[in-house]
Amino acid sequence: MTPINDLIGLRMPAQNTLRRLFLATALSFAIGGLVPSAPAAAQDPTYSADEVTRHFKQLKTRSLKPTGATRALCIGTRDECNPNAAQADGGQVAVTKENADGQGETATANAPAPLVVDPETKAIDDAFNLLVSFEYASARLSGAAKANLREFAKGINDPEIAGAKFVIEGHTDGIGSESYNQRLSEDRAQAVTQFLVTLGVSRNRLKTIAYGESRPKVADINDPANRRVESKLVLEQ
Incomplete structure (x- = not known):
């Protein structure tokens, strides 16, 4: 028959093992971040709806x-429709019959410049x-972009x-090859469109x-300002 003291001795290691397991589990919750944390703050939009x-x-x-x-419209490129504005923006000035010297007349104070309409879109x-x-070299939207x-979808x-x-x-x-930039601009424009659709904007709108790198916003083609996604209103017919 096993003495009582021996039975107590057998139970003590088991109790110590359970105690160590409990302490280790508690420590892992604290170190490993298993304790629920406060949600990350939502990104603030840059503009409003x-x-x-x-x-x-x-x-x-x-x-x-x-x-x-008639409506004050001009079907053509910005340079063709408003060469003075193009020159002021650092772009090229188109030479037309009405603008043979590349200067042209500025719009009068009472007549706003005509709306320029892309002949294709x-x-x-x-x-x-x-x-x-x-994200760098990708079409994954950032939190700020979303x-x-x-706000844009609401607007x-x-x-x-x-x-x-x-x-x-x-x-x-x-920056990068022309073909790479064209593909990247396609992917990014599609990513924006798809996200807007998930927000309730009808796909047929x-x-x-x-355009890849073909339509820079500023003269320096490598300027970060040229990396952008824009939206334009389609003229009602």
């Missing part, structure tokens, strides 16, 4: 309001920069412009187009 609505509402009003016998060249950022796009779903259609344009800078 109201700003988006106002921008496109005034464009829509201008595009429908007659100026004299029918988009009014007064872009709203969506201010979306991506915050901005949520263009406003009842006053809910029937309007938009072009989503992807642009890159000149959005047309995605990619």
